[in-house]
Amino acid sequence: MNDVIKLLNAHRSIRKFTDEAIDQATVEALVQAGQCAATSSFIQACTVIQVSQGEVRDRLAICAGNQAYVASAPVFLVFCADMKRLKLACDMHDAEMLSGYTEQFITTSLDCALFAQNVVIAAESLGLGCTYIGGIRNQIAEVADLLELPELVYPVFGLCIGHPAQNPEAKxxxxxxxxxxxxxxxxxxxxARIAEYDQHVREYYATRTGGQKSMTWSEQMSDMLVKESRPHMLPFLQSRGFIKH
Ligand SMILES: Cc1cc2nc3c(=O)[nH]c(=O)nc-3n(C[C@H](O)[C@H](O)[C@H](O)COP(=O)(O)O)c2cc1C
Incomplete structure (x- = not known):
């Protein structure tokens, strides 16, 4: 196994960070590594908003369901799917962009995911730790207001980055x-294979929580998937012109 594969296999989300700052040159190197990811038809549809610690970050932490590490992480990035820049490109050629296609929603969201995963791998290669924050979609309209996002731009997820202050086992x-x-x-x-895997997950949680949590993967999924899944997303995306057809 080479070093890249070893790094990938060692991934785990980090939710506790030391106070050590990350210099801006490093943040920019990480985001540039993100830009090198493949991008559907070269659309380059991901825009990254770096939010420094302070009032807006604190609000974002609340919007994400009171996830304290959103407020305290040395670096917090929000990855936005951005059709507005593509409209600008069309405007530059007096071309009327047709927007609101579900296909565009998929390609721009995928661009963000691939971009961000490059950022995560680059960060982990430097010994940093990360956690994605999909929780910002809990209150996506407020997040969009806080970040002054225009029409045709939506926040897909956030990312906490910092020096790890914990060393959890890989899940x-x-x-x-x-x-x-x-x-x-x-x-x-x-x-049958999932039932066997469930026991590994139960042991993992038991070890990680000193016996306090005893949960299997299928239990976790069945608890989660009987609940509605952010039903406000469709009306929000429609209101921003992101999904029409
Ligand atoms: C798109 C996305 C959104 C996520 N949102 C959150 C989040 O809001 N809060 C959180 O603590 N973890 C979040 N996670 C992290 C997952 O819970 C984590 O990746 C998963 O449990 C597997 O654990 P691991 O990353 O340690 O291997 C998110 C992960 C992804 C890919």
Whole structure:
């Protein structure tokens, strides 16, 4: 295994950071590494907003469901899917951009995910730790106001970056046999394999929490997926011109 694969295998989200600052040159190097990710049809649709510690950051932490590390992380970035810049490109050629396609929502959101994952890998390669913050979509309209996002721009997720002040074990992932299928979709053995995996996850949580949390993966999913999933997202995206058809 080479060093890149070892680094990827060692990933874990970090939610406690030391006070050590990250210099701006490093932040810019990370974001430039993000820019090097593949981008659908070269659209380069990700815009990153760096939010320094202070009032707006504190509000973002509240919007994200009171996630304290959003306020305290040395660096906090918000990744935005940005069709506005693409409109500008069209305007430069007197071309009327057709917007609001679900396909554009997918490609711009994917651009953000690939971009951000490059940032995370680059940060981890420097010994930094990160956590994605999808929680900012809990109150996405307020987040958009706080960041003064115009129409055709939406915040996909945030990212905390800092020097780790904790060293959690990597979370066990589903067995490869469940994830990697050969030639066609076949899930006939998945239930048995998931049941086995569930026990690893239970042990992982028990060890990590000193026996306080006992939860399997399938229990976690079944708790979560019986609840509505941010039903305000569609009306929000529609109100911003992001999804029409
Ligand atoms: C798009 C996205 C949004 C996430 N949002 C949050 C979040 O709001 N808060 C949080 O603590 N972790 C968040 N996470 C981190 C996941 O909970 C974490 O990646 C997952 O549990 C696996 O753990 P690991 O990253 O330590 O391997 C998010 C991850 C992704 C990819």
């Amino acid at each position: 066990p992932r589903l067995p490869l046999s469940v994830i990697l299928k050969q030639e066609r979709y076949n899930d006939s053995e998945d239930q």
